[in-house]
Amino acid sequence: MVNVDDSLVCTGHNVLLAGSDAPQPATIIISTSSGRITEVLHVHTRRDDMPGISDDRWIDAGNNLVLPGLVDAHVHLNEPGRTDWEGFWTGTRAAASGGVTTVVDMPLNSIPPTTTVDNLQAKQAAARGQCFTDVAFWGGVIPKNEPHLKPLVDAGVKGFKCFLIESGVDEFPCVNETNLHAAMKELQDAPTVLLFHAELDSNSTATETSDGQTEPDPALYETFLHSRPQTLETDAISLITRLQQEYPSLRCHIVHLSAASALSLIRAARTRGTKLTVETCFHYLCLSANDIPNGRPEFKCCPPIREGENRELLWKALQDGTIDCVVSDHSPCVAELKSLDDGDIMSAWGGISTLGLGLSLLWTEGRKRGVTISQIVNWTATQTALHAGLSDIKGKLDVGYDGDFIIWDPNATFEVLALIPLEWASVLTFSQVTKESLNFKNKLSPYVGLTLDGRIISTYLRGNRTFDAVQGFEAVGPIGKLL
Structure with a gap:
């Protein structure tokens, strides 16, 4: 029985559960107090089936992939x-x-x-x-x-x-x-x-x-x-x-x-x-x-x-x-x-x-x-x-594991872009662009200019959204733990 006061629910048609060779319809339920997965349902859950879960604790990935x-x-x-x-x-x-x-x-x-x-x-x-x-x-x-x-x-x-x-x-x-x-x-x-x-x-x-x-x-x-x-x-x-x-x-x-x-x-x-x-x-x-x-x-x-x-x-x-x-x-x-x-x-x-x-x-x-x-x-x-000695809490979508998951669109494509300083552009022959897809400090990478398949829609750490492709990093801030 889902505790509606202490749960975040993520459901989708393509969830990659532990031990599975392919994504399948499933629902994972995460305790918001512990950050751990408390239940896995092998079915895509409809919103009406869990009326007690508030909208901000309900995630339906639809046909996108849900991955650990x-x-x-x-x-x-x-x-x-x-x-x-x-x-x-x-x-x-x-x-x-x-x-x-x-x-x-x-x-x-x-x-x-x-x-x-x-x-x-x-x-x-x-x-x-x-x-x-x-x-x-x-x-x-x-x-x-x-x-x-x-x-x-x-x-x-x-x-x-x-x-x-x-x-x-x-x-x-x-x-x-x-x-x-x-x-x-x-x-x-x-x-x-x-x-x-x-x-x-x-x-x-x-x-x-x-x-x-x-x-x-x-x-x-x-x-x-x-x-x-x-x-x-x-x-x-x-x-x-x-x-x-x-x-x-x-x-x-x-x-x-x-x-x-x-x-x-x-x-x-x-x-x-x-x-x-x-x-x-x-x-x-x-x-x-x-x-x-x-x-x-x-x-x-x-x-x-x-x-x-x-x-x-x-x-x-x-x-x-x-x-x-x-x-x-x-x-x-x-x-x-x-x-x-x-x-x-x-x-x-x-x-x-x-x-x-x-x-x-x-x-x-x-x-x-x-x-x-x-x-x-x-x-x-x-x-x-x-x-890395973390296999008891990380790397799988399974009961008892940290509620770390990502929603991913395998069919999206994007070009790797960087805000290249002008003094670099003349050397690297890259055009200066206004949108970047690199978030590390120094924006120099051999992948700049490549078009890649598949894109992250959002990333969740212990049930908390740490990144969103539209909203960026504004959701919860730096909540990472030192393991």
Whole structure:
């Protein structure tokens, strides 16, 4: 029996319930006091069937899709310290505009990084009162911070990120094999996961041109691509899977896999029973090196976007379960660090800005390959929640879960627009426009100008509307919790 004094009702003809392969008629009932789903009805409910529910607590999605809120398990919000790059206020608004209701923040590029409990508390203090999504936190493994790891687990971090190659920021140095043994020994019996930026620079990657010159054009995307070959990833994953044999109880996770050549290593490790999970990113599935113009540093990320054939192999690995989930790796910076003035890709900061676009990007590309919306939700909500230790409350529409849901029109199309400053427009050849579809702080993204399929109508966090395509963010404000 629905408690009309403590319920919000969302009904529709196409609701993607937990365990379902396709949307179906259903109704979800959410307690407004707890924010949890209290009942699921396998029927589209008519308004007259619940006369006690007030109009402001009644949502009929009609033929639009009702999906669980997405969980983006790889986001750089950069606050405090580099808040001019991104911050909790702008980053979580951007996430909510794309149907994301939970983000997991990376331990860098904030200052300080999340490598001690004190640093975690500084980040939590900066986040409070600013978040339009719920936010969880990854910790960091750097050389000699082993004494801080278990206290960070106790303080609530969902796992730990480390780099096997220089991270790009001095305060988060990479680790070597000796450091990894120390960290893995410390973490092997803890309820946690160790995440790897899996590039290992075992040999020089200097490139020579056909005429013997050793300084290829830094504005050519091919120059950057050749500087980060797939062997960096395969060497790193070979090391990781070898180390796992000594610490078999510790789950390890490969972040932002780009190299299809590493898939055989991953499959072999899993055949041996190794606890290894893998993510890839929207940009590796939706962009191709073959189509990237020269002198356009907004396409730079590490590892790099690779060729179209590589992209198709990643899609196949995602569909067969070799790759577990898809994340944004939203890693923005200020425009000055992107070398827009001279198009020097080699010197530019590496990072793709994506928050708010992921669901539409995957739907646009995935439907070309026969991918269903239930598969996409599994990769971007169910599996990401499981990876981040949030699968008991996030990533599904089911009784007992948080009432996080989105209403989505799969048939809508929109052009990705940004308010490009005039000084950028002459460099990027974009026209200055009056309407924008990007809500993150620095409006530079390789997706600007693309037309995408599927659009968020509204986003709800624990039954509260945090974003509406017409009204924006005016409904409830920053009600996100720190998980």
